[in-house]
Amino acid sequence: xxxxxxxxxxxxxxxxxxxxxxxxxxxxxxxxxxxxxxxxxxxxxxxxxxxxxxxxxxxxxxxxxxxxxxxxxxxxxxxxxxxxxxxxxxxxxxxxxxxxxxxxxxxxxxxxxxxxxxxxxxxxxxxxxxxxxxxxxxxxxxxxx
Numbered sequence: 521x522x523x524x525x526x527x528x529x530x531x532x533x534x535x536x537x538x539x540x541x542x543x544x545x546x547x548x549x550x551x552x553x554x555x556x557x558x559x560x561x562x563x564x565x566x567x568x569x570x571x572x573x574x575x576x577x578x579x580x581x582x583x584x585x586x587x588x589x590x591x592x593x594x595x596x597x598x599x600x601x602x603x604x605x606x607x608x609x610x611x612x613x614x615x616x617x618x619x620x621x622x623x624x625x626x627x628x629x630x631x632x633x634x635x636x637x638x639x640x641x642x643x644x645x646x647x648x649x650x651x652x653x654x655x656x657x658x659x660x661x662x663x664x665x
Contacts, residue, residue, distance in 0.1 A: 552639050552658050555584040560591070560611040560618060568642055568653055585658060589637045599626045605657070609638065619645070622657035637661040 523531060577583040590612040598606040605622035612635060620640065622628070640655040 553582075553585060554587045554639055557587045557589070559614065560588055560609070560616045561614050563616070563618065563642060563653060563655075565651075565653065568644060571642060583641045585639060585641055587637060587639045590635045590663075591638050592635050593632055597629050597632055599629050602626060605629055607632075607657075609655070618653060618655050620655035620657050622660065625657055625660060628660045628662070631662050632660070635663050637663065 571584055574581070574584070588611060591609045592612065594608040594610045594617045600606055603624050603626050605625040605628055607620040607622070608617060609620050610617040620638065638655065638660055639658045641658070643654050643656050645652050645654040
């Protein structure tokens with residue numbers, strides 16, 4: 521697109537008018553592409569190693585995103601730096617549990633009383649030589665009773 525500098529302002533006004541009149545409310549909600557729905561019991565270092573083999577991850581090769589439903593808190597959620605959410609989650613009917621971190625998801629800290637769904641990536645956490653798998657939350661969907 522090429523245009524004279526004096527036409528840019530008029531173009532912006534017209535462009536905004538067209539977009540505002542045609543865009544739906546649903547199109548304003550960011551979408552997260554989920555690659556697979558899995559149970560927490562399916563997450564282990566073997567799966568993580570397979571995922572790592574798909575790397576390196578970046579704009580043209582995004583890290584796989586998973587969804588798990590009927591998740592609940594094992595311990596009370598903590599808010600870190602007024603922004604981030606630190607959880608320890610388990611899935612109904614399973615004894616497997618995982619640490620989870622949700623950057624900029626602190627708004628959910630007091631909304632997780634009932635089972636909920638999570639969307640996340642799986643990452644390895646290495647703290648003082650102790651390797652564990654951690655869920656990095658992209659979003660949380662509360663399930664209303």
